[in-house]
Amino acid sequence: MSDTMSSPSRDSRARRPRRPRPRFAPGSVLLPLCLALTALLAACGGNGRVHWEEDEGAIAETWSPAGLERVMGVEVVALRAELEERLGLTDSATLARRTGERDRHMLVLYGAYGNVPLWLDEDGLRERTHELVNALEYAHTDGLRIDAYPIAELRRTLGALRETDAPTAEQLVEADLLLTSAYVALGTDMFTGQIDPRSVSQGWHIDAQEMDVDSALVRTLRMEPLDRGIARMRPQREEFDELRRMLERYREIAAAGGWPTVPEGEVLEPGDTAAVPRLEALLARLRVEEYVDDGVRATPLRDSTGQEIDRAVYDAQIAGAVARFQARHSIVVDSILGGGTLASLNTSAEFRLRQIAANLERYRWLPRQLGDRYVFVNVPAFRLEAYDGGEPVLDMKVIVGSEYDDRSTPAFSDSMSYVVFRPYWNVPKNIALDEILPKAQADPGYMARNGYEVVRGQSERAPVLGQYAPSWSAIESGAQRIRQRPGGENSLGLVKFMFPNDFAIYLHDTPAQGLFERDVRAFSHGCIRVEQPARLAQYVLGWDLPRIEAAMASGPNAQQVTLERKIPVYIMYLTTFVRDGELHFGNDLYRRDETLARAVAGAAMPDEAALVEVRALREVVE
Numbered sequence: 001m002s003d004t005m006s007s008p009s010r011d012s013r014a015r016r017p018r019r020p021r022p023r024f025a026p027g028s029v030l031l032p033l034c035l036a037l038t039a040l041l042a043a044c045g046g047n048g049r050v051h052w053e054e055d056e057g058a059i060a061e062t063w064s065p066a067g068l069e070r071v072m073g074v075e076v077v078a079l080r081a082e083l084e085e086r087l088g089l090t091d092s093a094t095l096a097r098r099t100g101e102r103d104r105h106m107l108v109l110y111g112a113y114g115n116v117p118l119w120l121d122e123d124g125l126r127e128r129t130h131e132l133v134n135a136l137e138y139a140h141t142d143g144l145r146i147d148a149y150p151i152a153e154l155r156r157t158l159g160a161l162r163e164t165d166a167p168t169a170e171q172l173v174e175a176d177l178l179l180t181s182a183y184v185a186l187g188t189d190m191f192t193g194q195i196d197p198r199s200v201s202q203g204w205h206i207d208a209q210e211m212d213v214d215s216a217l218v219r220t221l222r223m224e225p226l227d228r229g230i231a232r233m234r235p236q237r238e239e240f241d242e243l244r245r246m247l248e249r250y251r252e253i254a255a256a257g258g259w260p261t262v263p264e265g266e267v268l269e270p271g272d273t274a275a276v277p278r279l280e281a282l283l284a285r286l287r288v289e290e291y292v293d294d295g296v297r298a299t300p301l302r303d304s305t306g307q308e309i310d311r312a313v314y315d316a317q318i319a320g321a322v323a324r325f326q327a328r329h330s331i332v333v334d335s336i337l338g339g340g341t342l343a344s345l346n347t348s349a350e351f352r353l354r355q356i357a358a359n360l361e362r363y364r365w366l367p368r369q370l371g372d373r374y375v376f377v378n379v380p381a382f383r384l385e386a387y388d389g390g391e392p393v394l395d396m397k398v399i400v401g402s403e404y405d406d407r408s409t410p411a412f413s414d415s416m417s418y419v420v421f422r423p424y425w426n427v428p429k430n431i432a433l434d435e436i437l438p439k440a441q442a443d444p445g446y447m448a449r450n451g452y453e454v455v456r457g458q459s460e461r462a463p464v465l466g467q468y469a470p471s472w473s474a475i476e477s478g479a480q481r482i483r484q485r486p487g488g489e490n491s492l493g494l495v496k497f498m499f500p501n502d503f504a505i506y507l508h509d510t511p512a513q514g515l516f517e518r519d520v521r522a523f524s525h526g527c528i529r530v531e532q533p534a535r536l537a538q539y540v541l542g543w544d545l546p547r548i549e550a551a552m553a554s555g556p557n558a559q560q561v562t563l564e565r566k567i568p569v570y571i572m573y574l575t576t577f578v579r580d581g582e583l584h585f586g587n588d589l590y591r592r593d594e595t596l597a598r599a600v601a602g603a604a605m606p607d608e609a610a611l612v613e614v615r616a617l618r619e620v621v622e
Helices: 032-043 076-087 092-096 101-112 128-137 151-161 169-192 212-221 226-231 238-255 276-288 316-327 339-345 349-364 429-442 472-477 513-517 533-541 545-553 593-599 608-621
Strands: 051-054 057-061 273-275 300-302 308-313 373-378 383-388 391-401 411-421 452-456 464-466 480-484 495-498 522-524 528-530 559-572 576-579 582-585
Touching (some): 101 212, 128 169, 151 608, 169 226, 238 576, 391 513, 495 533, 533 545
Antiparallel strands (some): 051 057, 273 308, 300 308, 383 391, 391 528, 576 582
16 A cells, blocks of 8 residues: 555545534544643643634534544445554554654544544544634635645546445545645644745745644644634744735735836936826836825926926825835935836736745744734834834834845844843954954054953953054954943943843843934844834833833943743744735845745746646535
8 A cells, every 4th residue: 555645646435415423522633742742731731611702603622533433335344444554553663654744743643633534524524524624725815826736636536436335444634634734734834824934045044943832733623613724823922913914915916917117217306307208107106005096197288378397296106105115115215216216116916926925934934823922023114123922112213234244134033031131242253354353453442432341361250451453463363352332322321121042132221313214214233223213212221211211321331131931032023024014025034035035936827727726626515
C-alpha cells in the first residue's frame, strides 16, 4: 500500500443520505505523543463545553468522531487498521519517514481522536465535510491560495464515493486522509501563513510559536459549526479583518482594469497650470480610490478672446486631493505633484492588491496571543501603540532606522524588562569610528561641547579618561570607548526602555523633537525614538506623571527601574494598514515588499480555475 498521507486519487467511494450525528466519548489514543497531547488539551480546558459568540452565531466545542461501529458496512476495526497502516504506525521505518510538518500534524490529529476516521459516519461522509469545503472555498478571502489544497483530488475521490454502495476500507480511508490533509493544510496556513518569511528576505525574527498548531488543530476539529471554528484560526485582530475587506475592494478595482496612468510632466505646485489631458488623467486616477468626486474636472483656461485653451489650473481642489493621496501613501504632504508622488500614483492596482495580501500574510506570522499588555511598533507607519487588556491605550509617532548603511530596524519581538532614566549613551563602535571620531579629530572642542567622554574598557564602572579625541586603534580594539553623559542633549534623551535582544534595539527619548513633524521619519541608527516618552513610562511603570517627570529631569544618572511584570514588545513591518477606516500604504523603507508581493500573487487574485474546482467540490458534498 502507498505510504503517502496526502493520498493519490483512486476511483470508487460513495455517499448516502445524512443521518443525525451521534455524540460519543473519544476513543483510545495509541501513540505516546498523542496521549501527551490529549492530556495537554485537557489541562488547557479541552474538556467540557465551551461557547463563543460571534457575529455569525455561536460556536460550541462539542463534536467527537468516536463511537461508530461501521461505515457504509465496513467495520471501524478494519478502518482503524487501514488508517494505522497508511499513517505508518504499523511500520517503524515508514513512521520514521514522516518528518514533514503536515505529516506530523496529521499523526497528532488522528492520534488525539483514537486513530478513527474523522470525516465519515455510518452512512458515509459526515455533514462536517460540507463545512470543511465551505472553509476551503472562502479561504481566498483571507488572501490564501486555494490551489494549494487537494481540491481536485477531493472532488474525484468524494465524487467516486457517491457512485458506490459497497466501498472498501482502503477507499474510505483514502477519502478520510484527503479530507484531513486539506483540513491540516488550511488550518496550518490560517494559523502560521503559507510562506516562510525566511524564504522572502523579510528580516523577520518573530517566533510564531509553532508548538501551538497541533493543539489548535485538535481543538478546532471539535467545534461546531466547523467552518466558523476554522475562521477563528485566523488572526483575531480588527486590523486583519479590515485588511480582508480592503483585499476584496482592491480585487474589484484590479478586475475592473485598475486605474489610468498619469502622464509624466513638469512638477506641479498649487496654482500652476498644466495640460488639460494630464490633469484629467490625474483626476481619473484619483477618482478610482475616491479621493475626488465625479463632478471635479479640470476647467480649461481661456485666452484673451475668450476661447478655451489646452491648459488648466492645478487648483486647490485638485492639489487637496493629491495631499490626501500623499497622506495615505507615506509621502511628504505638500500637495506638490512631483516625482515621488507621480511614481506612487502610477504604481499598479495589481501591485497594491499584492501588498495587501502580503501584509495579511505578515499578520499570520505573528503569535496568536500577543498578551494582555504589550507594545506594538509598526515601522512603515512610524507609529507605536500600547495595549492593555487587549485594547489600545496609547498611540504616538516614532522615528525608525534609516534605509541605508545597515541601519534598518528588523522585525522581531522581545520583552521589556527595565527602564533607565537619564541614561548614558554608550556609543556603538561603528558610530564612534565613522561619525564621532572624525568630528572630534577635526574640532578639539567637539567632545566637551556635546557631552562625550572617553572611558577605559567596556565595564559600566570603567574610569573616565577625559573629553579628547581618542585614537582610532584604541576604539577599534575596545581598549577605550566613547559615551555621552546624561542630560537634555543626550542622544537617548532622558529615558530609554530596554527589552534586551540580539539586535541591540531599544526605545528611547530624543532631544530632536522637531523630527516628529516630518511625514517620513527614518533617521535613526536602528533604535526607535518615541514621541511621548513620559506617557510611555507611565504606561510601563504605572507611576504618575509628576514622578516620571522628576525622574527624567533631576533624578540620579542612569537610574534603572526593573519592571514588576515584563511587557512584550513587537517591532513589526506592515506596509498596508487601516487607520480611521482608511487604507494606508506605508513607506516600504527597506524594500521588503517586492519579493513577498511576487510570492503572494496567486493569493492576491484567486485563480479562476481553482475557484471553479472548489465550487464543483461543493456540489459533490451538497
